[in-house]
Amino acid sequence: MSTVLDQYFEILNWAEHGPSALDGLRDIFAENVVMMHAGEMVQGREPAVDFHRDQAARWKESSHHWTTSVQADGSLTGKWSQAGLDLQGNGCSGSGEVSLALDSDGRISRLHLSLTGGTDRARLLIARHLEVWMITDATARAKAMEEIYTEDITIMEPEDVFVGREAISNYIDVVQRKAPPLSGRLVSHSQNKEFIHWSWSFGFPGNKTALGSEVLHLRGDLIEKIVIFSADSDVFTEGTR
Structure with missing residues (x-):
C-alpha cells in the first residue's frame, strides 16, 4: 500500500518535468510543516515547496529510490538515494535516512531527511x-x-x-x-x-x-x-x- 512517504518521493521524481511538477507537495504537506533536509531547515508549506524547487533546479536529471517502514506510532521511516547528473553533466549522488510524522489529516507535519553518503x-x-x-x-x-x-x-x-x-x-x-x-x-x-x-x-x-x-x-x-x-x-x- 502506498504511503505519504512513497507519494513524497514519487512527486520528487517528477521534478525534471518542470517546477509545476512539484505542486503536488502542497497536497501532502501540512500548513505548518517543519522540514529538516540534509542539515537545512524550513517551516511552512510554501517555503517547503519552494525549497524543493530550488533543490530540483540544481540537477539536470535525477531519480530517487527509497524504502518505507511504518512504525507502531504511525510515523514513517525509510532509506533514500538519489543519483543523476548535475547542471554541468557530471554524475552525482546522495543517500541517507528519512523519517516523517503525520498530522490528524494524514499530511506531513515533520520531515527529517539526513544525508549520510554521496559524491559531494x-x-x-x-x-x-x-x-x-x-x-x-x-x-x-x-x-x-x-x-x-x-x-x-x-x-x-x-x-x-x-x-x-x-x-x-x-x-x-x-x-x-x-x-x-x-x-x-x-x-x-x-x-x-x-x-x-x-x-x-x-x-x-x-x-x-x-x-x-x-x-x-x-x-x-x-x-x-x-x-x-x-x-x-x-x-x-x-x-x-
Whole structure:
C-alpha cells in the first residue's frame, strides 16, 4: 500500500518535468510543516515547496529510490538515494535516512531527511555538522559530535571562542533554549583541500535574518576548526549571553 512517504518521493521524481511538477507537495504537506533536509531547515508549506524547487533546479536529471517502514506510532521511516547528473553533466549522488510524522489529516507535519553518503564530500560534512546543532538529546548529540568533530574542535564566532566537544555541546543547549533559528539555508559551498567554505542564511523570530559564512578546517574526515564570519552576529547570538 502506498504511503505519504512513497507519494513524497514519487512527486520528487517528477521534478525534471518542470517546477509545476512539484505542486503536488502542497497536497501532502501540512500548513505548518517543519522540514529538516540534509542539515537545512524550513517551516511552512510554501517555503517547503519552494525549497524543493530550488533543490530540483540544481540537477539536470535525477531519480530517487527509497524504502518505507511504518512504525507502531504511525510515523514513517525509510532509506533514500538519489543519483543523476548535475547542471554541468557530471554524475552525482546522495543517500541517507528519512523519517516523517503525520498530522490528524494524514499530511506531513515533520520531515527529517539526513544525508549520510554521496559524491559531494563537502556537502556531506556540512550536513553532518548542521545535524549536530539540531539534536536535543545530549547523549545522542555527543555521539554525533564524535563522528564529525575532533576532540579539540574549536569554534571561533565574531565575539566568542569555544573549544572542545563538551563546551560546544553546552553552547548548543543555550542556543536551542534561548535563540533557536526558525530556518537555515545553505547558500553555496566549495572545498579546497582540507578547507571548506560555505555561506548560509538563518531566519529568527521577528523577521530577523542573519547572513554569513564559515570556513571549516578538516583533519581527515573530521572538522577541527570552524571560523564564522558575519556582519549579523548580533542577530544569531542575541540572548545567548
